[in-house]
Amino acid sequence: MSTDLAARGLPPPPVWEVQALPATQWQDFYTAVLNAFHEGEPGEASSLWRSLAEPGRCLTVRDKGAIVGTAGIFSFQMAVPGRQVVKTAGVSLVSVQPTHRRRGVLSALMRHQLDSLRRQRVPLAVLTASEAPIYGRYGYGVAARQLSLDIHSRRVCLTAPAPDGVTLTIEAPHKALAVCEEFYARQVPHRPGMLGRAPGWEHLPLLDPPSWRKGAYPLECVVARVGGEVAGYARYSVAVDWSHHNTAQGTVRVRDIEASDPRVYAALWRFLLETDLTSRVVAPNRPIDDALLHMVSDVRHCAPTVLDSLYVRVVDVPDALAARAYSAPVDTILEIEDAQAPWNQGRWHLTGDRTGAVCTRTDAAPDLTLDAAALGSAYLGGTTLTELAAAGRVHAHRPDTLAAATAAFTSPVAPWLPHSFCRSLLPRL
Structure with missing residues (x-):
């Protein structure tokens, strides 16, 4: 490549130095990430990311002292086939400033990061890509996909197990957090791609700044119990639209839903589909083998769309x-x-x-x-x-x-990432 540039009379690309981030410079690092994505962020979200950050695993590239490239890692345990969980690096906060694109900054960061992970004996790295073509050249492959559903709830019904013995209660998301998180943790080993959440990460699914709601009411939570024990939950919000000749055409926006068995899963979906004043349910992130596809009377009214989700890089x-x-x-x-x-x-x-x-x-x-x-x-x-x-x-x-x-x-269940750890891809439904 340098020879080609010289033949055209162009200078060789710079050799970028990758540096570890001093803990005192986290805000400068995060501001560079926001600038690269052309975004601001409400204080609630910014504070959460600050609490989750691992500055010792964040890298920078600088040009004349200014941060022009960033890359970070979050420490996870990821489920793999065989119901094992494996130490995994969650690659995130990756950015290059618009002034320094296509100059080797990202390549320098990715190579340095990969070398570091090998020294740390971390066998796997994962990420979610803001732009799909970027990471294949660094050895990342699409390992899990997600199903996006847009359901006309007045045109489908469920042919599913009766909810015998299942009780549902609406509870404040923060008050139900502990029991929901305990249930989530039990589900992790059963599906490859699910991430065991370290303390603090349980607050990510509850992130609900008013500026992200797009007219919806605050996040709600319904908890399912069988015999008094938590057997599932769903987090969702509702946006009601009265503009159709004074007839409500509301939308239920599903943040996440987990269940222990088919009757609990059916009970939660029936609750969401039958929510008063709504005619639509959107669920942007479900596994591609979601049982709901086999419970609804007409899958065409669910508009299923498959998207790329989790990218895996085998480090060792x-x-x-x-x-x-x-x-x-x-x-x-x-x-x-x-x-x-x-x-x-x-x-x-x-x-x-x-x-x-x-x-x-x-x-x-x-x-x-x-x-x-x-x-x-x-x-x-x-x-x-x-x-x-x-x-x-x-x-x-x-x-x-x-x-x-x-x-x-082959895995008997499809791999799936229930939530993102990339700040630019959080569920703003």
Whole structure:
């Protein structure tokens, strides 16, 4: 690249120095992030992010003293196939100032961050992308998707289990926070991609500044109990529109919903769909295998749309592949192409089953060849190796090995990220 620039009479790109952020400079760091996204932020949200920040894991690039690039990490435990949770870096607060785009700032930050994660023995990194094309070149692959629903609630009904024994109560979100968070924590291991929340993160789903409501009333919470025990909950807001000839055409905006079993899930959805003065329910983030699609009388009136959500980067191949279980026995040689993380480059012998796995270096002939982004896409089991091969992103050296590896990597439930940890993608319904 430098040779091409010289041939055109242009100077070589600068070599950017990446620096750790001093804790005293958090506000300067965060202001740079807001400026890059062309956003302001209400004090309630800003205070929460300050309390969640890990300044010691934040990086900057400066030009003449001014911050022109940022990248941060939040510490999570993420569920992976096999109901295990694995130490995971949540990459966020990534920005480049408009004056410094396409000058290598982001590449410098991403490489430095990846090297740091390897030294810290963190096997996985994840992020949610504000722009989809950016992160593939750094080895991140789309590993989980989300379902967006826009339901005409007066045109559908539920064909679902009767809510026998389920009681629903409307409770203030903050007062119900502890019991809802305890229930959420029990759900995490059951679905790959869900994040175990460290103390403080439980306040993120309750973030509800008036400037984000778009005419809706404040956030509400309905809690489901069976035999006196919490069995699910839903957080939502309601916006009522009286402009249609004095007839209410309100919208229920679902923030999140969790349930222990089908009858509880059906009871919560029935409550939301039958809310008085409303004719529409929007739920922007549900798993792509959401049971609601099989409970409604007419899925066409739910307008399901699938979007990309969680991107996974395998930082350490042997540790990451050994950290999850496999749906079928696997014994295969993977050849990984990874220019950004040369320690992953080469051939790896993976053996495992539902009880665990081992991954070691080998010189044996490969069964499958794939790059880091394809491995990230397949890691949580929601994107199959077969579909990646059909797209030319996985090369099978023998046809039988592709089918066997696909069966092993697949998860019985779709991976899903219930909430974002990227401040620019918070649910402003």
